[in-house]
Amino acid sequence: MAASQRLLVMPDDGAQAVVDWIDQAQSQLLLKQFKLQSEAIEQALLRAQQRGVRIRVMLNPHTSGGDRWNDEAFALLQGWGVEVAWTSERFPVTHEKSMVIDGQAALIATFNLSEKYFTETRDYGVVSHDPRVIEQVMAGFDADWERRAFEPRLDVGLVWSSVHSRGQMARVIDSAQESLRIQHPKFVDAVILERLVAAKQRGVKVRVLCGGKHGLSDWDVYDTFSSLRL
Incomplete structure (x- = not known):
């Protein structure tokens, strides 16, 4: 991979930029998301599942106001046999929007995986191939998946909420x-x-x-x- 980072700009790059990225997954995909309501993204996850990619998804269960945006997506993924869980109860909400493909690249984004954010809002995502960044995003994912504490290193360029x-x-x-x-x-x-x-x-x-x-x-x-x- 030639570039160590790539910038995604919404709505200019749109859903297809994320779909194309998911379609590259060969062995493993980790997804942590605040709001998943994009059929294009869901179908890309299904294709990955069908070609044998191990997918683990964590969805935020409700907003701070109580809205449950992800119930439908949770049931859909679960029905497809995707490993899916709610995000950690350690936090009132998990606002993180990240994805790791094959342990080789990590997407850290401001946009939700929802049509509104691909067509109407100004948002950004950074795809990083830095091994230190990828390792830390994966470690944070595993800690939340296993419901245990996580102490990130603060010297790799990521900003971690809520403590730091x-x-x-x-x-x-x-x-x-x-x-x-x-x-x-x-x-x-x-x-x-x-x-x-x-x-x-x-x-x-x-x-x-x-x-x-x-x-x-x-x-x-x-x-x-x-x-x-x-």
């Missing part, structure tokens, strides 16, 4: 010397807001893209707009 992510992101922001470009729907964390203000005060050019109320829970709207005014 605030400090990791603060250090990234604090390292900026010239510019910060930030694209995010919500700004509700005081520590991160303080680090952004401090970056601006030390002369860093800070630019922020926010989609307004789109995609925000009702309880996040006021904090986000207060932060944006600051």
Whole structure:
């Protein structure tokens, strides 16, 4: 594999980019997903199952508001004989969206595997062939699958929620010397807001893209707009 990383950009690359990637799997596929509602992805998983790929899927059981998006996909995969489980009860929700193919490449994405995210929303995914990244994503998957604690290494370029992510992101922001470009729907964390203000005060050019109320829970709207005014 020539490139160590590949960027997927949604909605430009669309579902087919992910389908093509799943279709490359020969021996093993690990999938952890917040929302699975794409027939194209489900059919790609079925094809992989039929050609003998061992597939393990973890789906988040419900949103923080209680919506159960994945019940239908769970039953469908289970009916096909795919190994499928709910994500770990250690977390109120598992928002991770990752996939590992044959232990050779890992996809870490902001997009759900749902038609909306392939056609309407701006999202990104990074396909990494870095062995350290792949090993860590697989280790995190196995820990959640087996319902045990996981302590990630923090020196391989991945940011892990929930315990480590605030400090990791603060250090990234604090390292900026010239510019910060930030694209995010919500700004509700005081520590991160303080680090952004401090970056601006030390002369860093800070630019922020926010989609307004789109995609925000009702309880996040006021904090986000207060932060944006600051």
